[in-house]
Amino acid sequence: MSDQHLVPTPGQTVGPFFGYALPFEKGGELVPPGSPNSVTLHGTVYDGKGAPIPDAILEIWQADSNGNVPHQTGSLVRDGYTFTGWGRTPVGNTGKYVFSTVNPGATEPGKAPFFAVAVFARGLMNRLFTRVYLPEDTEALENDALLSSLEPARRKTLMAERLADGSLHWDLRLQGEDETVFLDFHAEG
């Protein structure tokens, strides 16, 4: 049964009109803003000219702060205390997004914690995957398989910056000199 190899269905752009369909109440609030240990992950999505994109939508998927992979349902109807590990938020008119969440923990000892990210936008033909790494555990970052396969300048595009208020700042650039590194897990080309 698992020997079959079916060709995957092609993706298509999310288009301009997802705004009344995909976003949902508290979509970007994996934990209530301001709750103990909550962290804000925020930034801006840019196009190839450095202009903010107003019609993109981001999803994050992450381990909890202890590094456990969440299995709880309930992301779409948040009860205020169940951590589902998944969030979705559209960017605003100025391309800015905000998630309220917790720092992901290392899923295995010595692993570098990161947020898995999927981005969708009008004009973007297919979703793109990337990662946002926490900046703190420098030894784990050094040993990370993905990061160590990248040039320093490219690697930087996957690093969140910890601001003085404890929040994490990370911008996504679909194109251009500081273009974010986007990932292919299946060698789909």
Added chain:
Amino acid sequence: MGEPVKSSDAAADNQAIVSQEIRDIEEGYKAARAAGQPAETQPRVDYPPYRSSILRHPTKSLHHTDPETIELFSPAFGHHDVHALESNLTIQHNGEPQGERMILRGKVLDGNGRPVAGQLVEIWQANAAGRYIHKRDQHPAPIDPNFTGVGRCITGPDGSYEFLTIKPGAYPWKNHLNAWRPAHIHFSLFGTEFTQRIVTQMYFPGDQLFPLDPIYQSIVDQDARDRLVARYNHDFTSPEWALGYEWDIVLTGSKRTWTENEAYGEQGDHE
């Protein structure tokens, strides 16, 4: 090359110009295939006939990496997230929506043919006149007060989904002069792993707008395009009620080593 970059959304070119670009790219693809290049199964992110894509696609190739633990799992959704009635787009208001009622059924499978059970499927679409409820939709076709055009469901143990909706209309857009999108339904899908996440569009058989549409044509391979087209299925048609369409979705292959329970569709909290 050497041409100035066209600004996004400038509706300066006509259909003939865009169609010529589409044909040129297709000819190039066919020549590459004839020379032994592999088939392309996904859309090109760099596809200039879709003007808004020009500044919104990565110019560097995707970086291949093996998924880490978190990426080998997917967020879980269940009947706590989605009410059973959300799969019926014709009962969200006080009256019946206008248009051709349709039943849409299919399965979500992974690349190994395993059903994706207990997972979230989301759809959104224009109404029968080709108008979205979205505030940015300026197409002067009527809004239907009885149709929003948003549905969700959780797949069954066999990966099946079903929606009752209205066949959407084609609609104009501003990619170029006289640009029209073929009728379509937007789909958002999750697999058993984050790496399988996709958003796509489902089309209807025999649409005359296919050759003209840069979004559909951004998939340069005809077999791959065909995978986005639903089949009319008279067995799904309900007498004196609704026409039946069938569309299966295949996600990428699974990278995780599955437990026996998962392999038999025990994911999620489906009943």
